Amino acid sequence: MEGKMKAIVKHHRGKGAELQMVDIPKINDHEVLINVKATSICGTDVHIYAWDDWSASRVNPPYVFGHEFAGEVVEIGKNVTNVKVGDQVSAETHIVCGECPQCLTGNAHICRNTKIIGVDTNGCFAEYVALPSQNLWKNDPEVATSVASVQEPMGNAVHTVLAGDVTGKSVAIIGCGPIGLMAVGVAKAAGASQVIAYDLNEYRLELAKEMGATTVVNSREQGPIEVAMNLTDGNGVEVVCEMSGHPIAIDQGFKMLTNGGRMSILSLPVKPVEVDITNDIVFKGITVQGITGRKMYETWRQVSGLLKSEQVDVKKMITHEFPLEEFEKGFELMLEGKCGKVVLRP
Incomplete structure (x- = not known):
């Protein structure tokens, strides 16, 4: 897919971020392009936005950040078989190597070579995000996108x-x-x-x-x-x-x-x-x-089951939604602690 998209860019090594028009990402043979329907703000995103010591030592602006989302697959690479165009998905945000001792012994969630979406790579505070197909989790279409977007932190x-x-x-x-x-x-x-x-x-x-x-x-x-x-x-x-x-x-x-x-x-x-x-x-x-991340993909199954059965109602703690253009309101609420979960809509 060609063209431009709206995205929240961590544009400099200091507090804040900017809404910019950037290129829609291109996918390789093992990747999928997703139209983001809802994305939620994580504490990690707040660290990056506020530019604390951790973020200064870890991330390299300029880039698109954000890692919690729900969206629809709009394009797939030629080697992708696990999802199809039209599928509703979220993503495991740890991109793992599959080759280290941890990955080979069922402990990929503590992979020694982990890269995190929106921290080490371009993220999902945008209209589109490109991700490896192996990181995708299919969502029940009946689950609201705001709810589906918080599965990663719920994990x-x-x-x-x-x-x-x-x-x-x-x-x-x-x-x-x-x-x-x-x-x-x-x-x-x-x-x-x-x-x-x-x-x-x-x-x-x-x-x-x-x-x-x-x-x-x-x-x-x-x-x-x-x-x-x-x-x-x-x-x-x-x-x-x-x-x-x-x-x-x-x-x-x-x-x-x-x-x-x-x-x-x-x-x-x-x-x-x-x-x-x-x-x-x-x-x-x-x-x-x-505890780091989520067990891949045992925890995701548990999360999906708890949400589908409504034994855990996360809607109670999703307190604010804003259009992507008003992202600063969401970040300031997070910094002030006057919110639960904040969802942005691209």
Whole structure:
């Protein structure tokens, strides 16, 4: 397909981005061209937009960013067999090599040579995006495109919560950004006996209630560890899902965890975090898991099933939609924390 398209371009090494007219991407024999119907803003996109230390060390402007979307296949390469023109799709955003030891042993989600769509390659904040066909996930046409566009971050929530059993267990979700909010819904759907949501933002704590939290805690106003102990008869919670990345919150997460519990960490602290390994890990006999991305493609199946069955209703935390031209409104809301998930429409 020839021509120009609207796209949000990270145009310089500083805060902000620009809406520009750029060339519609050309596809190779193994790629697919997708007409983007809905794209959502991720925390990673906010880092790039705000231009923090991480983004300054990782991305190379100018380029089109964004990686969460739902769209329709409009063109396929000659070697593509898994999708056809007209299919509704989203994408696994980790482009993996298929050759490293991790890929060859069923652990492609931690491929040593991963490239991330919209971080290391051109992304989907645009009318069209070109992607390897192997990264595509077919969507149920009956699922709204706004809902389908958040499957990738929901996969992070599913992977974190379901990295171990939560049925009948007490679960703490620390950090109620969009992924934390989805984690609340996933934990509730998976049968957790208690889902305790922690944040400093009252707006997002209210959303956590709507997503199924049995208790919400403003960590600035209440003692996070004390609340957890009171709710669990002094035993501590059985599962902690760390989504905040804040050193104090991480320390509190370890301390509220019961002996033999599980700590699953999805957050990305910007600096090294001090942990009391002796008392909070070794003597307590806990399991600590680092969570990255989604299992390919086990997690995607779980996400699709939860959405189709409506056991997790993400519509409750999709709070704003804007046309692509008004992207700055969405980013500012994200920076202010006055939103759940923000969807852009090209």
